Structures are given as C-alpha cells and as structure tokens.
Amino acid sequence: MRVLVVEDDEMIREGIVEYLSEFGYSVVEASDGEAAINQFDESTHLVILDIQIPFKNGLEVLKEIREKSNLPVLILTAFSDETYKIDAFTNLADGYIEKPFSLSLLKVRVDALIQKYYGTHDYFEYRGAEVDFKRYTARLNGKLVDMNPKELEILKFLIENEGYALTREQILNHVWKGTDDVPYDRVIDVYIKELRKKLQLNCITTIRNVGYRLERR
Numbered sequence: 001m002r003v004l005v006v007e008d009d010e011m012i013r014e015g016i017v018e019y020l021s022e023f024g025y026s027v028v029e030a031s032d033g034e035a036a037i038n039q040f041d042e043s044t045h046l047v048i049l050d051i052q053i054p055f056k057n058g059l060e061v062l063k064e065i066r067e068k069s070n071l072p073v074l075i076l077t078a079f080s081d082e083t084y085k086i087d088a089f090t091n092l093a094d095g096y097i098e099k100p101f102s103l104s105l106l107k108v109r110v111d112a113l114i115q116k117y118y119g120t121h122d123y124f125e126y127r128g129a130e131v132d133f134k135r136y137t138a139r140l141n142g143k144l145v146d147m148n149p150k151e152l153e154i155l156k157f158l159i160e161n162e163g164y165a166l167t168r169e170q171i172l173n174h175v176w177k178g179t180d181d182v183p184y185d186r187v188i189d190v191y192i193k194e195l196r197k198k199l200q201l202n203c204i205t206t207i208r209n210v211g212y213r214l215e216r217r
Contacts, residue, residue: 001045001114001123002026006036006061007076008053012099016048019103020110033061040065042137045123046113048106049093050076059087066092072113076101124159126216129199131155138199145198150175154191158204158214167211188212 003025007013010031017027028044030036033056040047047065051058062073075096094113097106124131128141133156138145153175158166168185176183192212195201203216 001118001125002028002043003110004028004030004036004039004044004047006030006033006047006053006058007050008032009050015103016106020107023107025110033057036061037064040068042069042135043139044069045071045118045132046110047071047073048076048110049073052078062093072117074106074109074113124155126199126201126203129201131199140199147198148191148194151191151195151198154188155195155201155214158212162214162216165207165210165213171211 003020005013005016005020005027007016007029008031013029013031017029020027028039030039032054036047036049036053037056049058049061053061056064058075058077062075065071065073070092072094073092075093076099077096078099095109097109118132118134122133124133130139131137131147131152133152136147136149136152138147138152154171157171157174168188171188172183172185188211192204192206196204201214204212204214207213
C-alpha cells in the first residue's frame with residue numbers, strides 16, 4: 001500500500017518512512033504542503049499529515065485532498081488545542097496522533113485504517129503487480145496498466161478463493177451473474193491469458209480438465 005508522509009521535521013519524517021517501509025508499505029515523503037499536493041495522486045492509499053508545515057498548512061492540504069478523494073488521512077499534531085482537532089475532523093480527517101508518539105502506535109493506526117478502507121480482498125499485491133479493486137486500477141512495477149473490468153472481477157474471485165480450483169462455469173456464474181449475455185465458457189481462458197500477460201501473474205495456474213487456481217508462491 002502506498003503511504004504519503006507529510007512532515008517538515010526531517011528526523012520524524014525519515015523515522016516514519018523507514019519504519020513503515022520495514023513492514024512492506026511503499027512510502028513517499030513530502031516536507032511541505034505544496035510538495036504534498038504534488039506527490040498526491042490516485043495511487044496513494046493513505047496520507048499521514050502534519051498540521052504545522054510550510055507553504056500550505058496541513059488543514060489546507062487536507063481540504064484539497066478531500067476535493068479529489070475520500071482516502072484515509074491521519075493527522076499528526078503537536079497541538080493540544082481542541083480547535084485544531086475540530087478543524088481536522090470538520091475537514092474529514094480519519095484520526096489524529098499527538099506528538100510525541102511511538103512508531104509502533106502509528107503503525108497500529110495505519111494498519112487499522114488500511115484494513116477499514118481496503119479490507120482483505122480490496123487490494124492485491126504480488127511481486128510487481130498491484131491491484132486496487134475499489135478504484136479498478138492496476139499497476140505493474142509502478143506503471144498503470146489498462147485493464148478490462150471483467151479481468152479484474154475474475155482476478156478478485158480467484159483471490160477470494162485462493163488455493164482452491166475454480167471451474168470455468170463457477171467463474172462465469174459469479175462474474176456474469178444476473179446478466180443475459182453470459183459468454184461461452186472458453187472466454188475465461190482469454191481473460192486469464194490477459195491477466196497473466198498484463199500483470200505477469202504466474203500465481204494463476206491451470207488445473208487440467210477443471211479450471212484455474214490462484215496461489216501466491
């Protein structure tokens with residue numbers, strides 16, 4: 001998951017970046033409000049945002065983010081004044097942590113927000129492939145990949161049943177349920193071929209005379 005850390009204190013910022021990176025997060029950093037807006041894009045999953053930063057303060061950055069996205073934002077603040085907390089929540093922050101704070105506590109809060117917003121099967125990562133099923137976006141080695149919605153729906157169904165073999169008929173019934181234009185079952189082979197090609201998913205294996213199984217190695 002891609003986390004944007006916005007903090008002007010270099011020691012605190014680098015500490016957060018290094019700590020979260022150890023746990024598999026992809027972390028991007030910014031030292032001021034303008035840099036934060038420039039770094040923020042659709043690939044960002046969570047923002048850790050300090051209030052007192054140069055050029056644009058944290059609340060201004062939060063307002064701009066909310067014009068584009070409802071992704072989780074965790075506020076860092078040295079202020080105990082309730083006015084700042086009220087302003088943050090008025091602008092739809094998802095929580096705050098007062099400085100000084102422990103990195104382990106910060107990670108717990110980040111993990112909880114990621115789980116709340118993206119859930120177990122709303123985000124998939126395998127080697128260089130990343131898929132966000134809520135946004136219907138996919139990347140390979142950081143680059144956006146043009147995906148057919150049905151390809152992503154098939155992939156999600158395989159993920160939800162990871163380790164189990166699924167027949168073509170099961171996939172068809174799930175992905176095309178409630179529609180009148182159910183394709184011939186061999187169309188699934190085409191979609192699987194494209195998934196493997198576009199996202200380099202060697203974790204999808206063919207089960208002869210049955211169908212397909214996804215199993216991360």
